[in-house]
Amino acid sequence: MTGRMHTPAGFWHMYIKAQQNREWMVTEMSNGSSSNRGNQSGGGDKKQQQLDQYRISNIGKPMTTNQGRKISNDSETLKAGVRGPSLHEDYHFLEKMTHFNREEIPERVVHARGYSAYGEFECYESLRDVTKACFLQEAGMKTPVTVRFSTVQGPKGSMDTARDLRCWGTKFYTEEGNYDLTMIDMPVLINQDPMKFPDVMHAYQQKQDDGIPTATGAHDRFWDYVANNPESIHMVMWIMSDRGILKNYRVMEAWSINTYLFVNEEGVATFVRFVWKPVLGVHSLLQDEAQKIGGIDPDYHRRDLREAIDKGAFPEYELGIQLIPMEDEFKFDFDVLDPAKFWPEEVVPVQLVGKLTLNRNIDNYFTESEQVAFNPANVVPGIGFSNDPVLQGRLLAYRDTQHHRLGSGNYDELPINRSICPFHNNQRRGYMRMRIDVDQVNYHNNSLAGNTPHTTPPEEGGYVHYPKKVEGHVIRGRSPSFNDIYSQPRIFWNSLTPIEKQHTIEAFSYQLGRVKSESVRQQNADLLVNIDQGLAYTVAKNIGVEQPEGTHVDVSTSYPSLSQFNTPRYAATQKVGILIGNGFDAQEVANVMNTLSQNGVFIVGIGETLSPVTASDGSTLKVDQTFLTYSPYLVDALYVVGGNFNNPEKARFDIAEYIQVAYKHYKPIGIGKTGGSFIQFGENNNLAGVVFAANNPAFGEEFVEAVAQHRFWDRK
Ligand code: HEM
Numbered sequence: 001m002t003g004r005m006h007t008p009a010g011f012w013h014m015y016i017k018a019q020q021n022r023e024w025m026v027t028e029m030s031n032g033s034s035s036n037r038g039n040q041s042g043g044g045d046k047k048q049q050q051l052d053q054y055r056i057s058n059i060g061k062p063m064t065t066n067q068g069r070k071i072s073n074d075s076e077t078l079k080a081g082v083r084g085p086s087l088h089e090d091y092h093f094l095e096k097m098t099h100f101n102r103e104e105i106p107e108r109v110v111h112a113r114g115y116s117a118y119g120e121f122e123c124y125e126s127l128r129d130v131t132k133a134c135f136l137q138e139a140g141m142k143t144p145v146t147v148r149f150s151t152v153q154g155p156k157g158s159m160d161t162a163r164d165l166r167c168w169g170t171k172f173y174t175e176e177g178n179y180d181l182t183m184i185d186m187p188v189l190i191n192q193d194p195m196k197f198p199d200v201m202h203a204y205q206q207k208q209d210d211g212i213p214t215a216t217g218a219h220d221r222f223w224d225y226v227a228n229n230p231e232s233i234h235m236v237m238w239i240m241s242d243r244g245i246l247k248n249y250r251v252m253e254a255w256s257i258n259t260y261l262f263v264n265e266e267g268v269a270t271f272v273r274f275v276w277k278p279v280l281g282v283h284s285l286l287q288d289e290a291q292k293i294g295g296i297d298p299d300y301h302r303r304d305l306r307e308a309i310d311k312g313a314f315p316e317y318e319l320g321i322q323l324i325p326m327e328d329e330f331k332f333d334f335d336v337l338d339p340a341k342f343w344p345e346e347v348v349p350v351q352l353v354g355k356l357t358l359n360r361n362i363d364n365y366f367t368e369s370e371q372v373a374f375n376p377a378n379v380v381p382g383i384g385f386s387n388d389p390v391l392q393g394r395l396l397a398y399r400d401t402q403h404h405r406l407g408s409g410n411y412d413e414l415p416i417n418r419s420i421c422p423f424h425n426n427q428r429r430g431y432m433r434m435r436i437d438v439d440q441v442n443y444h445n446n447s448l449a450g451n452t453p454h455t456t457p458p459e460e461g462g463y464v465h466y467p468k469k470v471e472g473h474v475i476r477g478r479s480p481s482f483n484d485i486y487s488q489p490r491i492f493w494n495s496l497t498p499i500e501k502q503h504t505i506e507a508f509s510y511q512l513g514r515v516k517s518e519s520v521r522q523q524n525a526d527l528l529v530n531i532d533q534g535l536a537y538t539v540a541k542n543i544g545v546e547q548p549e550g551t552h553v554d555v556s557t558s559y560p561s562l563s564q565f566n567t568p569r570y571a572a573t574q575k576v577g578i579l580i581g582n583g584f585d586a587q588e589v590a591n592v593m594n595t596l597s598q599n600g601v602f603i604v605g606i607g608e609t610l611s612p613v614t615a616s617d618g619s620t621l622k623v624d625q626t627f628l629t630y631s632p633y634l635v636d637a638l639y640v641v642g643g644n645f646n647n648p649e650k651a652r653f654d655i656a657e658y659i660q661v662a663y664k665h666y667k668p669i670g671i672g673k674t675g676g677s678f679i680q681f682g683e684n685n686n687l688a689g690v691v692f693a694a695n696n697p698a699f700g701e702e703f704v705e706a707v708a709q710h711r712f713w714d715r716k
Contacts, residue, residue, distance in 0.1 A: 006601075006704055006705070006707070007599055008570055045144045047118075047146070048360070054415040065091075065092055066099075071092060108405060111152060113151045113155065113157075114151070114167075115149055115305060115369060116149075116369035116372060117360065118145070118147075120143070120144055120145065121143045121170075121356045122140065122142050124355070125353065127321075130270050131262035131270075131272075132263065133380050135175075144173045145171060145172050145173065146416060148168070149249040149301070150166065150169075152204070153205055153215050155206070159300075160298060160301035163217045163239060163290065164215065164217075165186055165244070168254045168276065171374060173420045176461060177380050178380075179383065180374040183257075183274065184255060185246060186239070186255065188234050188235050192338060192478060192482050194394065197397075200232065203221045217514075218511040220517050228523070233528075234485065237489045237493065240511065245290040246283075246285070248300070248301055249301050250305065250315040251278045251280050253276060253282045254276045255342070258273075258388045258394070259272070259337055259386040260379075260391070261384035261385060263382055269468070270325055271325075272321055272323055273321070274321055275319075276320070277352070279316040280568065281567035283567070284564065286503070286665055287503065287510065305358075307602075315357070316356065319353050319354045320350035322343050323348070333487075335479060336386070337479070338481070339390040339391070340485070341488050344559045344561065371411070371414050373398070373412075375398035376395060385466075408431035408432045409427070426453070486531060490531050492562055493535065494557065495558040495561075496563055500564065500565065501535070505539060508535070508539045512524055512539065513543045518544075521544070521545045522546060524539075525545050525546075525547075530552055570708055571600065573602055574602065574707050576602070577635035577637070577638050579606050579607075579638065579639070579641060579678075580642070581613060581644050582643050584613065584615050584616065584621075584643045584672065588641075588693055592693075592700045595704055596700075596704060601704065604625055604634075605625070607623035607626055633661060636668075637668040637706070638658055638662045639669075639672065640672060640679065641674060642676070663690075665711070666712045667710075667711060668706035668712070670699070671690065671693060673694050676694060685715075691703045
């Protein structure tokens with residue numbers, strides 16, 4: 001088996017090439033680069049060229065006030081004598097202090113916690129037959145983008161690994177204006193009408209008395225909402241599954257949930273839903289890992305994303321579309337407009353139409369991530385809106401909340417939000433207007449400016465809304481075709497493997513087990529019986545309530561695409577912790593590190609101290625972390641080199657903890673020749689995924705194969 005097999009075909013070439021160019025002599029363990037930006041997007045990236053005009057480095061420059069006056073003292077305020085009162089004349093202090101006082105802006109009301117990067121989208125093939133969207137017209141066409149990944153429940157300072165849904169905004173800076181594709185890492189929404197969104201968020205987010213939880217999940221009000229708004233159980237099933245504890249943003253699958261329209265040059269519309277498919281597959285943490293990592297490294301997901309881009313292991317995702325012709329609108333056993341239902345891939349196939357590569361980190365969290373504003377209403381000609389009621393509500397919500405959050409309707413002028421094509425209209429005032437419109441005619445129609453800025457006919461690129469036929473009585477109501485709320489959650493349950501089911505049961509038992517109200521616990525067990533009787537019975541027992549009456553809906557369908565077990569797995573970018581002391585076998589370690597590196601594996605050398613370790617042949621090796629600074633929860637696999645330590649008892653204890661955590665979480669473990677004495681497996685231990693170097697010339701390859709499997713579920 002060649003090393004290449006553990007990297008996605010054709011991908012990671014940049015990262016691996018970078019590694020092959022390194023000297024893998026035993027001098028340095030980490031395989032990260034020290035760049036803080038990743039690769040630049042290249043001269044052709046119009047957005048980066050535009051942003052360059054706003055990028056300022058202050059290094060080496062004299063300090064000035066905002067007016068440009070040079071500052072002679074930035075440490076002491078102006079006083080009447082060094083022990084005297086401060087003086088009003090100190091405008092420099094006023095400017096510095098008052099700016100600091102206002103440095104925070106309102107958090108997003110949802111998605112407050114998130115992180116961004118830049119990248120490039122490349123179209124695989126022309127989609128001209130279904131849409132005239134400019135960035136999907138030619139194979140090979142490239143569009144610069146920025147993305148922001150986020151959680152929903154917690155405030156800005158909460159932890160990344162909370163059990164939650166995760167969202168993903170992509171802003172395509174196209175030649176015909178910005179297109180914002182907004183996605184969630186589950187294909188269904190918790191509400192079927194936008195009127196319910198404030199309610200579900202009130203129930204999901206912090207309580208008004210104690211401000212709890214800040215993204216730790218369980219509380220009575222949320223589960224009270226679920227039981228009393230049963231359409232929510234579908235998304236809740238996904239949140240309680242492994243999907244709710246995403247491993248990192250690089251392995252996040254995401255769906256548009258809402259149904260949009262593609263419209264072609266002939267004016268023919270097609271229903272469309274979008275999906276992002278991560279090239280590395282879709283992976284999750286275990287509940288125990290997610291909880292522990294949340295404390296050890298609350299910034300786990302953003303750190304991971306940044307580090308991968310820095311190392312040149314650029315995250316890649318393929319864009320999929322699912323199309324339903326308008327004439328087939330009523331041919332399915334779900335309503336195509338219902339955002340609480342998925343379109344099964346097995347029924348509506350996914351066509352992969354392009355690839356997104358994230359290749360550049362941001363420099364400034366505030367201006368590039370906090371100020372970015374995504375809006376599903378930002379579309380380009382060729383993309384339109386279906387009557388999906390939630391989408392219709394969202395078209396109103398975003399501009400309003402962003403106007404509030406960013407303080408002015410002029411937020412489109414902020415560098416991160418600015419389109420790469422020019423924009424002209426008659427909206428010219430408001431807080432923080434940045435451009436200077438020099439022409440005097442700011443109304444339409446006019447004769448003084450030749451009726452400009454002018455409108456553009458559709459055939460020349462002017463946006464027109466698809467002329468869908470609308471009829472009906474004015475009514476507040478929900479379509480009866482949305483009413484089958486249990487069949488799809490049952491299909492999702494049917495599609496999970498026994499391990500995934502076990503995890504889901506544990507998640508329900510943990511979350512509901514912390515609910516104080518027995519009545520709310522009971523109501524949720526009663527709700528779950530509609531999905532699966534066995535699930536409901538086990539959870540009911542675990543949370544101390546009566547066995548619910550009734551049974552699940554009579555649906556036996558299952559779809560392989562819904563289980564994460566059918567996802568690709570690679571060794572590439574898995575993080576291997578090398579536990580190492582003095583006196584190791586230099587040849588073995590160099591060979592293993594080379595093999596890992598050639599397969600794109602991330603390596604973290606972990607020692608007793610940060611001082612280099614010395615091999616039996618006298619060569620030395622730098623380590624990246626110590627047993628104190630790094631945690632066993634942060635690695636995906638272990639290579640136990642062992643050796644001699646200054647404090648052998650403590651080192652033995654630390655290494656034992658690493659091995660115990662890795663073993664308990666089903667992770668691959670490689671045991672070096674000098675590592676054997678650190679391991680004590682009992683008679684009942686199943687050694688699946690444990691690879692030994694002793695008398696094993698193929699140790700490196702076998703270990704990489706184990707790393708590529710990620711977890712060994714058959715361990716006891
Ligand atoms: C009734 C339904 C929904 C409402 C009212 C709603 C509301 C909001 C609000 C208020 C924001 C914050 C915007 C900001 O401050 O910049 C937001 C952001 C966002 N929403 Fe929604 N949302 C809904 C459903 C959805 C759905 C179905 C998706 C995707 C499938 C989605 C994806 C996003 C994304 C990606 C963001 C951007 C987060 C960021 O800036 O990083 N939302 N939404």
